[in-house]
Amino acid sequence: MKRIAESTGDIAFLTIRSDSDAISIARVEGGQPVTVPAIQIGVHRPLGVGAGSLALLMLLPDDEISRICHANAKRLFTYGRLSVPSLLKIVKHSQDMGYATHDSSLIPGLSGVGTVIRDSGGAPLAALSVTVLAESLPAARQQELISLLRTESRIIQNLVHQANLDISDLRGRV
16 A cells, blocks of 8 residues: 555555445555545445445445445435435446546545455455545546556455455454
8 A cells, every 4th residue: 555655646545345334444645644534544434435435336236236325325415415326327437447436526525546355265355545636537547546556456465365365254353
């Protein structure tokens, strides 16, 4: 994460899933310290809010995505008046792109990209993401960031595979 933050100058996050929520468990800032109240370490937020959280949500089956978004409907409104239809549209766009991406319509003033880290069985274990203080990210910048994130996620995945770590081993601990 330090390499990501230093090379981008932006904020790198590591995020995990907990049922219908996401929890950012680590954060590294690449530039000056920035307060991002919507994404705080250790705080539960609706799955899909934030690039790492979105990366974890977008890989689920469509019926589970819909169930989670509807279960979180009342909480979504506190994130820039986010609604279930708007979040589902963002999820679909990310699925079409092949990586999680959002502009400030998800979290006001922030844009980001994210990708998953898979366990030794191939299941999503966590997500790496970069959050940028900007209304949107140009396509070239998205590609630059997602390339870096994918490289770093592969490094972590190789370590996870060497340890033979499986998400089912962790169930009930988070």
